[in-house]
Amino acid sequence: MTDKPEETPEEESLPAEPEGPELPPAHPSRRGMFGAQDAGDTSGYGRLVVRDTSPTRGDSTPRPWADEFERLDEEFGAALQQAGQAYDDAVEKIVVDRGQMVIFIKRERLADVVKIFRDDPALRFEMCTSVSGVHYPEETGRELHVSYQLLSITHNRRVGLEVVCPDSDPHVPSITATYPSANWHERETYDFFGIIFDDHPALTRIEMPDDWPGHPQRKDYPLGGIPVEYKGATIPPPNERRSYQ
């Protein structure tokens, strides 16, 4: 396997794209069936193209949605209009998946939008229960996602908000002025992902020590660990064990 042939005739021998409905794009990080990277393709499935069906990427979920989500979107649109804001300026896209609605908000408008979510009588999301981050290193220009979970006790419903920012400019406006409960959650997200929440009253680390280098939940931050020996056999640390996609 060490000396590779100079030319790979595989490209020519591959079949053409099958006819039919357009397929989703190739997945940004996955390829093949088992994810083997370190040796030759012994399974024969290594060139398999994995389609990217993640609802988080791509466009808005096509309508119609469930009634409750259509109504929420309508009420949100009306509230935006009442506040004198254009819908398209604030909303990037809306994903309805598995019975949950996630509204992607353009980050520069987040602080205004959450205030509307809390104060408008038709929306009245009194609580922000959770803020957390997700790192997608393969999404160039949209690597860092922050997801907010809002809860309306008045109307007994929930909605998720999501804001995207690039790795090169990891700034997101803070929502602590509207939801004081987001204070620690934003500190945690900063601590783990390095996302800077502008106008946060005291954005410091919360879980890791103050002088800790790096942000541990990012995908480029290694898990670490040491091999463990037991009765003569050595078990590698978890991030070096064989893994499957």
Added chain:
Amino acid sequence: MSDVTFTPAEETEDPYAGVRDTTEGPVYTVTGQDWEDVVGAAAAGEERIVVNMGPQHPSTHGVLRLILELDGEMVTEARAGIGYLHTGIEKNLEYRNWTQGVTFVTRMDYAMPFHNETAYVLGVEKLLGIEDDIPERANVIRVMMMELNRISSHLLAIATGGMEMGALTVMTAGFRDRERTLDLFELISGLRMNSAYVRPGGVAQDLPPGAVESVRDYLTWMWDHIGEIEAFCNENPIFKGRTVDIGYLDLAGCMALGITGPMLRSTGLPWDLRKSQPYCGYETYEFDVPTTDTCDAYGRYLVRMAEIKESLKIVEQCLDRLRPGPVMVQDKKIAWPAQLAVGADGMGNSLDHIRHIMGESMEALIHHFKLVTEGFRVPPGQVYIPIESPRGELGAHVVSEGGTRPWRVHFRDPSFNNLQAVPATCEGSMVADVIVAVASIDPVMGGCDR
């Protein structure tokens, strides 16, 4: 300042002791056995005293650090410092397969392992789209374990809260009852805590023989003995003197700070996710949502006490509706193949299962091997699953990228969120009341720091 006898920091062996000059004036750090120095500094007219209560303090429920600024006995500012028990569980999850994740999340809030497991598992099941295929028996067992867990968690909160006030008998009675609950966990799941019992698709194994009778005995015993703690506390003038109007936080405060659970219900709002946004079939059980309107530590104690009784009622209903049947989803591509059984040396691999895969069916062996080493794939997407834990809303944000491992799992832990109420409940009170106020929040640092 003249009669202060502090040693300058550089002359002591302890780098943290002594006196330092800062921009705000001299700062004295006391570390014990220097009472004379403290008195001298106080006499010199130093007006700010900052006390670090914790992280190693018996009444902070683990490694919670409270930073208190005192004026005499009065707390003028209070801040909570957390992170001393951060173990990177969420990061570790990303390097294990979906089923192994249960073993990790159960260690987050170690006083409510079954709630952690269920929140995570409900998230995985929703991503898989199999939430309607979970067998009825598995759901009943999950509800029963969660309610038993709620009882043990509330008993722990009341018992340790009582101990911190000096009510040692409340502690012994509470731990006695909690121990019986943990015996049931051990009987059913094999472990007193960290059980990894709730699995994607169902539960790890069916109830062992004799479990139903044991739970019935337990219920009888609990109904006989739960009144003991109430008799100790409810009308006890000392207990009421320590808790009434202490740790006050009204509805507006709870809303702003995102507080849920008994703290929110002590303001009179009957918000309980088991009623308002039911999961695991809670809508089919009969129970009440107890509330009080006192907004204080006493009201929270009453709510917890009443919730224990409601949970006992739910456990009773669970026993009545247990019907024979599978406890794991029928889909063999998801259901964990390894079966456990109790052998001579305790819980271990079922010999019947070993015989089947090693001697009878090559396909079963391959299947076992694939699922245990590689695991199953979960279609891409993200869900947020909130459930009502003993401390409030426990949310699992589970993200999949289509692989055999979670892309990201984040737990919205109620202890983490509710500890933000420390300044609001403690400032302006006495130091002794801080203990009661924090105990009424009922933080568990394992869940808070994860």
